Amino acid sequence: MGVNLKDIAQRAGVSLATVSNVVNGYRPVGERTRQRVQQAIDELGYSPNLGARHLRRGRTGLIALAVPELTNPYFAELAEIAIAEAAALGYTLVMENTAADRGAELALLDGSRQRIIDGLILSPVRIGREEVLARPAGNPLVLIGEGVYDVPHDHIAIDNVAASHAAIRHLVAIGRRRIAFIGATPGGDRQSAHLRVRGYREALAAAGLPYRPRLVARTDVFGRLDGMRAMRDLLALGDPPDAVFGYNDLVAIGALRALAEAGHRVPEDVAVVGIDDIEEGRFSVPTLTTIAPDKREIGRLAVRRLVARIEGAEVTGPLTVQTPFRLLRRESTGTPAA
Amino acid sequence: MGVNLKDIAQRAGVSLATVSNVVNGYRPVGERTRQRVQQAIDELGYSPNLGARHLRRGRTGLIALAVPELTNPYFAELAEIAIAEAAALGYTLVMENTAADRGAELALLDGSRQRIIDGLILSPVRIGREEVLARPAGNPLVLIGEGVYDVPHDHIAIDNVAASHAAIRHLVAIGRRRIAFIGATPGGDRQSAHLRVRGYREALAAAGLPYRPRLVARTDVFGRLDGMRAMRDLLALGDPPDAVFGYNDLVAIGALRALAEAGHRVPEDVAVVGIDDIEEGRFSVPTLTTIAPDKREIGRLAVRRLVARIEGAEVTGPLTVQTPFRLLRRESTGTPAA
DNA sequence: GAGCGGCTCTATAACGTTATACAGGTGATG
DNA sequence: CATCACCTGTATAACGTTATAGAGCCGCTC
Known part of the structure; x- marks a missing residue:
C-alpha cells in the first residue's frame, strides 16, 4: 500500500514521467531504461493508484x-x-x-x-x-x-415478437389449441411484455386459433411466485388451457409448480414453454422447453x-x-x- | 459533467474550502454563507467528483x-x-x-x-x-x-457441523436408515465439505447408524449437474440409500432430478435435504427440505x-x-x- | 484600551497520476 | 562543419478534492 511512481523513479534513477511512460506505453522509452524501470517496478511491487489515474484521465475503468x-x-x-x-x-x-x-x-x-x-x-x-x-x-x-x-x-x-411466434408455433405443432400466456402487464409499463403478447396474438391468428383474453394472465413482476399464482387462476377457469407460454422461465417454473400441486400432468394435460434458458429449467421436473437467447x-x-x-x-x-x-x-x- | 467546487465557490462568492466544508460538514460554517453556498449548489447541480475525493481521502467507497x-x-x-x-x-x-x-x-x-x-x-x-x-x-x-x-x-x-446434525436428525426422525451425503471433496481442498461431512458422521453415530463410505459421494464443485451425477451413481449401488443430504440446495436439486428420471418417488423412496434455502427449492417438484441460514x-x-x-x-x-x-x-x- | 480566545472564513499544499512543452544528445544531411 | 530533425528523457502543470495553517473580526476580560 503506497508504492507510487515517485518511489519507482527514485529507485530506477529516472524521472517520474519516464516511469509513467513505461507503465502506459504512451511515449517511446529506450530499451535500457525500460528494463531498469521494469526491474524497479517488480522489486517494489508497484501497481498504479487507480483513483489518481481516474482523476487525471477522467475515466474510472x-x-x-x-x-x-x-x-x-x-x-x-x-x-x-x-x-x-x-x-x-x-x-x-x-x-x-x-x-x-x-x-x-x-x-x-x-x-x-x-x-x-x-x-x-x-x-x-x-x-x-x-x-x-x-x-x-x-x-x-x-x-x-x-x-x-x-x-x-x-x-x-x-426479436421478442419472433420469439413468441416460435414458442406458439411449437405448441400448435404438438396439437395444443387453448394456449395461455402468463406475464402480461397493465398499461405501457413494460414494453417487453407487450411485444411478447403481440407475438402470441399474431401467432394464434396465423394458426387460425381464437384470441381469448381470459387466457392472458397479468403479473406484477416476473418471478416464480407470480407464475404460480397466475397458473392457479388459469386452472380455476371453467375451461382451463392445454398449454401455457410464460413471459420467462421463472414464470414458467412457477406454473409448473402450480400444475404439480393441482395434480395436472405436464405435458399430457398442459404443456409449458418459457423464455431465457436458465439452468434451472434444465433440471426442473419436468425439464422446461424454452426459447434460448444467446x-x-x-x-x-x-x-x-x-x-x-x-x-x-x-x-x-x-x-x-x-x-x-x-x-x-x-x-x-x-x-x-x- | 463538470460542475466543480470552484464553480460553486465563484457563484457563491466564497472560497473553495468553504464550499467543501458545506458539502462535508467538516468545519462549522455560518448560517448565511451556508445558505448561499447551498443555493449555488442547487442551481448549478453540483455533485462531487468521487475520483478526486478518493484520491485525497485515500478511500474509494x-x-x-x-x-x-x-x-x-x-x-x-x-x-x-x-x-x-x-x-x-x-x-x-x-x-x-x-x-x-x-x-x-x-x-x-x-x-x-x-x-x-x-x-x-x-x-x-x-x-x-x-x-x-x-x-x-x-x-x-x-x-x-x-x-x-x-x-x-x-x-x-x-455452524456447519451443527447444521449437518440437524439435517441428519430430521432424516432419522422420519425413519431413514441409509442416509447418503453428496458433496464431499477430496483432500483439504474445501474445508466446508469436511465440516458438513463431519456433522453427518457424528450424527449418524449419535443415532446408532453405521457410517458407510460408499454412501458419501464426492463432487468437484457444487452445482445441479454434480448432484445429478452423484445421485445416479448412488442409485446404481446394489443397495441404494433411502435418504440423501446434499452439500447445498443446488446439489440436492440435481439429486431430485436424477431420482425423477430413474422413477423413484420422493420422499417415499428417497428423502432429500439441502442447505441454503434458495428460492428455487420452494418451487421445485417436490419442494425441498433445507437448512436455512440467515x-x-x-x-x-x-x-x-x-x-x-x-x-x-x-x-x-x-x-x-x-x-x-x-x-x-x-x-x-x-x-x-x- | 490592550490582549486574548473563539468563531468564520481563506489560502494553499498535498493526494498520484498523465499530458504538454521543452531540453539535451545523436546521427544524417547539405 | 553547421543545421536540422529526430529520438529519449525531464520538468511541470494540471485533474478536483480535503486538511492544515493561519488571517481577520468580534466581544469579552483585566
Whole structure:
C-alpha cells in the first residue's frame, strides 16, 4: 500500500514521467531504461493508484450493469459473461440492482453514480422512451432487453415478437389449441411484455386459433411466485388451457409448480414453454422447453459496444442489434429427456 | 459533467474550502454563507467528483464481494442483501467472480485490485489458512462461508457441523436408515465439505447408524449437474440409500432430478435435504427440505464488520460469528405443502 | 484600551497520476 | 562543419478534492 511512481523513479534513477511512460506505453522509452524501470517496478511491487489515474484521465475503468433483479438467474448468467468480457477489455463491471424500481432506474440515468462509472448497461423495466430521451448528455448508455425502443442508444435484444411466434408455433405443432400466456402487464409499463403478447396474438391468428383474453394472465413482476399464482387462476377457469407460454422461465417454473400441486400432468394435460434458458429449467421436473437467447452474444456485445463508445471508437452499423435465439424442446412439451 | 467546487465557490462568492466544508460538514460554517453556498449548489447541480475525493481521502467507497459463482442463487440472494446494506452505509459493492479458481482467489488477496477497493468480503473455496495468513497487510478482509478458519480476520458463517446434525436428525426422525451425503471433496481442498461431512458422521453415530463410505459421494464443485451425477451413481449401488443430504440446495436439486428420471418417488423412496434455502427449492417438484441460514444476517453483518474496519471503528467481540440457521421441512422429506 | 480566545472564513499544499512543452544528445544531411 | 530533425528523457502543470495553517473580526476580560 503506497508504492507510487515517485518511489519507482527514485529507485530506477529516472524521472517520474519516464516511469509513467513505461507503465502506459504512451511515449517511446529506450530499451535500457525500460528494463531498469521494469526491474524497479517488480522489486517494489508497484501497481498504479487507480483513483489518481481516474482523476487525471477522467475515466474510472468501471462500467455498470444494472438489472431489475440480481436473483433472476437469467441476469446472473448474463452478468457472469459480461464481467468476463469487461475484464478482458480492462474494465471492471459493477452490478447494480434497480429492484424493478422506477426511482432507482431514473437515478441511474442521471444520478451522481454517473460520475464514478464510465458507462452503463441498463435493462430498463419501469421507465420508457421519454425518460431515456430526457436524460442529460453524459456517459455512454447501452440498453438490453425489451424495455425501451427508438432511442439514440445502442440496444441489444432478441426479436421478442419472433420469439413468441416460435414458442406458439411449437405448441400448435404438438396439437395444443387453448394456449395461455402468463406475464402480461397493465398499461405501457413494460414494453417487453407487450411485444411478447403481440407475438402470441399474431401467432394464434396465423394458426387460425381464437384470441381469448381470459387466457392472458397479468403479473406484477416476473418471478416464480407470480407464475404460480397466475397458473392457479388459469386452472380455476371453467375451461382451463392445454398449454401455457410464460413471459420467462421463472414464470414458467412457477406454473409448473402450480400444475404439480393441482395434480395436472405436464405435458399430457398442459404443456409449458418459457423464455431465457436458465439452468434451472434444465433440471426442473419436468425439464422446461424454452426459447434460448444467446446470452453469450448479448453479454459480450453489450460490453463491447459500451467500451467502444467510452473509448470514442467509430461504431458502424445500426444502433439496435437483434441477437439470435432458438427453441429448446424439453419434457414440458413432450420431448424425450436429453 | 463538470460542475466543480470552484464553480460553486465563484457563484457563491466564497472560497473553495468553504464550499467543501458545506458539502462535508467538516468545519462549522455560518448560517448565511451556508445558505448561499447551498443555493449555488442547487442551481448549478453540483455533485462531487468521487475520483478526486478518493484520491485525497485515500478511500474509494468501493467494497467487493467475491464469490465462487455468481450463478449460484445462494450468492445472488446474499449479494442483493449485501448491496443494499453497503448502499445504506454509503458504500458501493462490487461483485467479483472467482469462478472457484485458486489463482483468482489469490489475486484478490494481494492483487492490484486491492488498490481500487477499500475492503473485501471473500467466500474462499480453493485457498486455505496458509494463503490467508501469507497475505500482505492491506485492506480489511472479511471471510464468509466455511473455507478458512483460525485466521486473524472477521469470519461470518453458520455452524456447519451443527447444521449437518440437524439435517441428519430430521432424516432419522422420519425413519431413514441409509442416509447418503453428496458433496464431499477430496483432500483439504474445501474445508466446508469436511465440516458438513463431519456433522453427518457424528450424527449418524449419535443415532446408532453405521457410517458407510460408499454412501458419501464426492463432487468437484457444487452445482445441479454434480448432484445429478452423484445421485445416479448412488442409485446404481446394489443397495441404494433411502435418504440423501446434499452439500447445498443446488446439489440436492440435481439429486431430485436424477431420482425423477430413474422413477423413484420422493420422499417415499428417497428423502432429500439441502442447505441454503434458495428460492428455487420452494418451487421445485417436490419442494425441498433445507437448512436455512440467515442470509440477511450474514450479508448485513459481513458488510457492517467490513465497513467498521475500514473506518477504523472499535470492533468488540470475537472475530468469528456463527449466525443462526433453521430446518425448513418441505415435501422432499414428507411434510405437507405450505 | 490592550490582549486574548473563539468563531468564520481563506489560502494553499498535498493526494498520484498523465499530458504538454521543452531540453539535451545523436546521427544524417547539405 | 553547421543545421536540422529526430529520438529519449525531464520538468511541470494540471485533474478536483480535503486538511492544515493561519488571517481577520468580534466581544469579552483585566
